[in-house]
Amino acid sequence: MTLEYAILGLLSWQPFSGYDLKRIFEDSPVYHWSGNNNQIYRTLVNLHNEGLVERDIQQQESLPARKVYSLTPQGHNALRHWLNSTPSLPLRKHEFLIQLGWADQLSSAELDSLLSNYEDEVFALGLLVQASVKNPQLHPARTMRENLLWDSIAENWSGYYQYELEWVRNLRRQLQTLEV
Template sequence: MMQNSSYMPWSGNNNQIYKSLTELLNHGYLTHEVQHRESSPSIKVYTITEAGLAELKNWLLAAAEPPEFKKMFLVRLAGAGSLDAAELQIMLDRYEQEVRLQLAYHEEKKRRDAAAAGVTPRAACIRDMIGDNVASFYKAEVEWIQRLRQALSLIEENEEEHP
């Protein structure tokens, strides 16, 4: 779930996952059962406990943190005043292409997720709205790029008229 998510950043590895599972076990938030299989290695199946569900509920209902705003492109753009018009357009073209690729990826992912079985209508609605939130970011970014291009075009026209 975390690997396929654009809104749940995870750069960890299996060792970190198992360390976290051990901590959750030690706190009584999980139990586990070893399932032996004939043709492959045994596996541990983890199950959340009542205490784990209560802790999860507390976490879900805790005060929300403010949204983060980090866009490295804006840092790069802040230094782009020294670029000539053609170089700036190349920079914007590359960024816009990446934004459009991300938008297409997330729209396709949402389409595929809609076909996923085994989720409640509420969970499907929440998942869909999260997908809408992610897609709206990329759509707004494309619109912003277009407004930036228009503003820069007006400046260039003015500079040509009044050198």
């Protein structure tokens, strides 16, 4: 389960509550794929049962208690083991390309509006991603090497949206020359 390790990673940096984690997952495209409580809170309970994290309950007046989690030595081990395991390849679910595959049924106006919508959305998301991925609150930079790694992660994400944007612009241009 990826989410488990994603959480272990973050906790190896600093202790967080479920709520903190939820916000990080929501805000960062790196952790894009789950920003929902249900899974996060349940995963924390599991990790706790497995002895990989420990929880510190901080009582607050007039707000529910914060449950702050941190790694146990076993948690550190589990993380380190995962870090050395063989990397998994990125998964892309690109629904739009499937849509496009049958879009010859559309008029050229409809098709271009579809592409222009896509272009706008990619552009907008690209800006968001660029902003959030550079947010120093979302990642550590304790050594020069760690800094380089996170820069490279940020570059991978923002570069990806750039790639997608150039691709759609190029396609629109090609379709226009076909039109004439």
